[in-house]
Amino acid sequence: MAYTVKQLAKLSGVSVRTLHFYDEIGLLKPAYVGDNNYRYYQDDELLKLQQILFYKKLNFSLEDIQKIVCDKNFDTLKALQSHKSILENSLDKTKNLIQTIEKTINHLRGIKQMKLEEIFEGFDADKQAMYENFLIEQGVDEKKIENVRNKVDTWSKDDWMQNKNEADDLYAQFASAIEHHLSPSSSEVQALTKKHFEMTKKFWTPNKESYIGLSQLYGSHPDFVKFYNKIHPNLLPFLVEAMEVFANRELK
Incomplete structure (x- = not known):
């Protein structure tokens, strides 16, 4: 069955204007244009629009979404399985x-x-306290840890929840990048890693050595191993490598 732009807009909740824009930038082309100059969309385009909406929900930029869903190796079934895991x-x-x-x-x-x-x-x-001791064992300056402790002591429950929600969204994007076989050193993943670095700066500002040290904490501490494995079985080594690449490229 073929759908006009107006019908697809009503079905999906995406405005006609937005669908026209997606066509213009090559993100979602119609299956064909009729003799009446109307755009018509079929099942493949509907599924592609669904993927676009999923990635928008995960706060991906349109530029990144286009790179993912327009890739010739894009696998819709694997993408849906990844979305299902994230939602669960x-x-x-x-x-x-x-x-x-x-x-x-x-x-x-x-x-x-x-x-x-x-x-x-x-x-x-x-x-x-547990993480502080572990970081000290890894050689992180105890004064920096004290500064972090003083800072978070002023946070409200809402502050913690906002930070948690931002982190959940970010890790979901990392998991999706894994499912789409992006490299930890790719520009897309490094953009996500920059967001991770900016989140870390809410607590303290790592240099090259301490950001790599933080990645090693993630990779070796059982609490973090358990946490990241629940999100995606390959997230932890992927994130550790991405952080190390970012530190070597961007930090001193």
Whole structure:
């Protein structure tokens, strides 16, 4: 079945103007143009639009999306499996937070008393002391760690949640890059790594040596290994390599 621009816009929720723009930049071409000069879209174009919307949801730029979905080696099935994995991981976290909310409601209604530690369940409790000791063992300046500790002590729960959500989005983009066989040294992945570096700067500003040290912490500490493996089984070595490339190229 073929769909006009207007029909596809109604079906997908994407405006006619946006579909015209996608055609102009070569991101989503119609299957054919009729004698009436109307654009017509078929199943392949609908699936491609779905992929575009998935990547937009993951905060990819249109330029990066075009490089991915217009690649001749792009595999729609693998992409869908990757999206499914990312969404399932996000769903698990959401379910955990919903359970915490339900416990809090019951606690406030006097139905069931919450344990103190349950109040913050699902909010990625900070194992600060453990990581600090590990970093010191890796040779990171203890004064820098003290500065980080003082800074995060002023953060509210909302600050932590905002940082967590930004990190979740970023790691989802890294996972998607893996599924599309991008190299850790590619411009697309290095752009993501720059975002990771900027996120790190919210806490402290690493130099070349300490950013590589942070990557080694990720790669060797069991908490981080477990965390990254839940997102994607290949994310950790991929991220470590990307960070090392970034440090060697961009930092002193």
